[in-house]
Amino acid sequence: MADLRCPQPMAGALEGIAERRWTPGADLMVAVDGDGMRHLVELAPAEDRHGGGSERRERGSGAGGSGRGKGDRRSTAARRAAAHSARTERVVDGTGRAVQYVSGRRWELSATGFWQPHYGAAQCYSDVVAEWADAAPGSLVWDLYCGVGVFAARLADQVGQTGAVHGVEFARTAVAEGRAALRDLPWLDLTAERVERWIVEQPEAAPDVVVLDPPRAGAGRDVISALSERSPRRIVHIGCDPASFARDVGLYKAAGYHPVALRVFDAFPGTHHVECVAAFER
Ligand SMILES: C[S@@+](CC[C@H](N)C(=O)[O-])C[C@H]1O[C@@H](n2cnc3c(N)ncnc32)[C@H](O)[C@@H]1O
Known part of the structure; x- marks a missing residue:
C-alpha cells in the first residue's frame, strides 16, 4: 500500500484501508458521496492488450534499461491501451452507486465515474x-x-423551456446517468459523442453561450477554432491543468476572444494542479 498521507480526503475516508489485503497491481477508488456513504471499489489490474499480461507485469518484463529505443515506445503504447481498457470492478464497501446533490438536484452515478474531487467543488x-x-x-x-x-442542469434553468441546452460527453455511462437525473428538463439533451466529432456536425448552430470543462489535456486547437467560428457571445472554460489551460487561453485570444473574468481554485493540494475558470468574450 502506497503512502496514504494526503491532505484532501474527508475524515474517515481512508479508515482501515492500509490494514486490508488488496490485489497486487489493482487501483482503489475511494468515494464519500453526498449522503456520507463511503464506496470502496477495487479496479482489477489493467490488461495489456499488446503483451497479454497485466500492466504491472509488462513494466517488469519490458525491454529494460532507460534508453529511448523501440522497446520503450511499445511499452508506452501498451500502457496507453491498458489505461483505456475496461477493468473489472469489485465493490468492497458501500454500494458502488454514489449519490450526489447540486442545487437541490440529485444524481446517482457509478462511484468510479467522474465527479469533481472535493465535496464542495461541484x-x-x-x-x-x-x-x-x-x-x-x-x-x-x-x-x-x-x-x-x-x-x-444550471444552464437549462437559465434558458427555460423555450431554450435548448446540448451537453456532449463521450462516456456512455455518464450520459445515461445524466439523462436519468435530468429527465424533467426535456429542453436539455445529452449526447454520447466525442466533442471534436460532435462539434463539426453542427455547422449551422450559433450558440449564445458555450461552457467547456475538458480533461487535463484541455480542449486544444481544433475544438477551440470550431467553436469560435460559431461566434458565441460568451465562452466559460474550466481547466484543472494550468499549462493546458494557458495554451487554450492563447488559442481563444488568437481567435479574437479575450478573458473578462478569471478565478483559480486551489482544489488539488500537494500537486501543481489548480482549477481555473475563465469567461471570454469578443
Ligand atoms: C473534467 S470532467 C468534467 C465533467 C463535468 N463538467 C462535471 O463537472 O461533472 C471532463 C469530462 O470530459 C469527458 N471527456 C474527455 N474527453 C472527451 C472527449 N474527447 N469528448 C467528450 N467527452 C470527453 C470525460 O469523460 C469527463 O466526464
Whole structure:
C-alpha cells in the first residue's frame, strides 16, 4: 500500500484501508458521496492488450534499461491501451452507486465515474459557471465535456423551456446517468459523442453561450477554432491543468476572444494542479 498521507480526503475516508489485503497491481477508488456513504471499489489490474499480461507485469518484463529505443515506445503504447481498457470492478464497501446533490438536484452515478474531487467543488464551480454564463431565456447553450450534466442542469434553468441546452460527453455511462437525473428538463439533451466529432456536425448552430470543462489535456486547437467560428457571445472554460489551460487561453485570444473574468481554485493540494475558470468574450 502506497503512502496514504494526503491532505484532501474527508475524515474517515481512508479508515482501515492500509490494514486490508488488496490485489497486487489493482487501483482503489475511494468515494464519500453526498449522503456520507463511503464506496470502496477495487479496479482489477489493467490488461495489456499488446503483451497479454497485466500492466504491472509488462513494466517488469519490458525491454529494460532507460534508453529511448523501440522497446520503450511499445511499452508506452501498451500502457496507453491498458489505461483505456475496461477493468473489472469489485465493490468492497458501500454500494458502488454514489449519490450526489447540486442545487437541490440529485444524481446517482457509478462511484468510479467522474465527479469533481472535493465535496464542495461541484456546487462551487456550477455557481461560478451559472453566474458567468448568464444565458438568456430562450437561448441555445452548449455544455461540452459535460459528464453527468451538472453544469447543463444550471444552464437549462437559465434558458427555460423555450431554450435548448446540448451537453456532449463521450462516456456512455455518464450520459445515461445524466439523462436519468435530468429527465424533467426535456429542453436539455445529452449526447454520447466525442466533442471534436460532435462539434463539426453542427455547422449551422450559433450558440449564445458555450461552457467547456475538458480533461487535463484541455480542449486544444481544433475544438477551440470550431467553436469560435460559431461566434458565441460568451465562452466559460474550466481547466484543472494550468499549462493546458494557458495554451487554450492563447488559442481563444488568437481567435479574437479575450478573458473578462478569471478565478483559480486551489482544489488539488500537494500537486501543481489548480482549477481555473475563465469567461471570454469578443
Ligand atoms: C473534467 S470532467 C468534467 C465533467 C463535468 N463538467 C462535471 O463537472 O461533472 C471532463 C469530462 O470530459 C469527458 N471527456 C474527455 N474527453 C472527451 C472527449 N474527447 N469528448 C467528450 N467527452 C470527453 C470525460 O469523460 C469527463 O466526464
